[in-house]
Amino acid sequence: RKEVEQDPGPFNVPEGATVAFNCTYSNSASQSFFWYRQDCRKEPKLLMSVYSSGNEDGRFTAQLNRASQYISLLIRDSKLSDSATYLCVVIISGGYNKLIFGAGTRLAVHP
Amino acid sequence: EAQVTQNPRYLITVTGKKLTVTCSQNMNHEYMSWYRQDPGLGLRQIYYSMNVEVTDKGDVPEGYKVSRKEKRNFPLILESPSPNQTSLYFCASSPPGGGYTFGSGTRLTVV
Numbered sequence: 477r478k479e480v481e482q483d484p485g486p487f488n489v490p491e492g493a494t495v496a497f498n499c500t501y502s503n504s505a506s507q508s509f510f511w512y513r514q515d516c517r518k519e520p521k522l523l524m525s526v527y528s529s530g531n532e533d534g535r536f537t538a539q540l541n542r543a544s545q546y547i548s549l550l551i552r553d554s555k556l557s558d559s560a561t562y563l564c565v566v567i568i569s570g571g572y573n574k575l576i577f578g579a580g581t582r583l584a585v586h587p
Numbered sequence: 588e589a590q591v592t593q594n595p596r597y598l599i600t601v602t603g604k605k606l607t608v609t610c611s612q613n614m615n616h617e618y619m620s621w622y623r624q625d626p627g628l629g630l631r632q633i634y635y636s637m638n639v640e641v642t643d644k645g646d647v648p649e650g651y652k653v654s655r656k657e658k659r660n661f662p663l664i665l666e667s668p669s670p671n672q673t674s675l676y677f678c679a680s681s682p683p684g685g686g687y688t689f690g691s692g693t694r695l696t697v698v
């Protein structure tokens with residue numbers, strides 16, 4: 477079983493739609509959680525951190541459920557520019573903050 | 588501008604010819620890592636370093652070497668490249684407990 481699992485998609489949605497991505501992680505020692513965005517053939521870029529209380533950044537909302545070991549990302553009012561792959565990332569506690577990446581969920585927003 | 592710089596961006600080489608991919612960061616980060624990204628497998632860690640002269644294996648270290656003689660540089664060395672090392676490589680750095688900043692990537696083809 478992969479340490480971080482995501483639905484690979486693709487999610488094809490029209491502009492203005494609301495779309496949600498889910499991610500599950502298996503290591504209970506996971507301490508920090510992030511969503512990264514990766515455009516085709518480019519480097520991953522930090523989209524937002526994920527906190528237990530849930531957090532919002534404009535059209536993006538992230539939630540964490542530690543009991544179920546589940547992370548989500550909600551995108552409201554999708555834009556064409558949101559088309560990308562979204563990576564769920566977990567840091568395992570220990571001496572080094574090792575990032576474990578999910579394989580990513582691809583989003584395609586169409587006019 | 589705070590950044591991680593990788594070179595080269597693209598490289599085609601032949602089996603067995605030693606090569607080095609350079610990585611440099613200007614943010615005084617302690618942690619640096621190398622990842623490879625392959626379709627369907629996501630990002631996998633090759634090696635990481637917690638500080639100068641401190642390096643350790645990641646999940647897929649076979650066929651790679653690294654060194655960390657200075658804080659800002661973390662080169663990736665392929666002593667005898669093989670076709671299965673054809674991949675997209677990313678260098679990343681972070682402060683302890685912080686989010687990672689990635690380089691722009693190196694697309695390596697070994698023929």
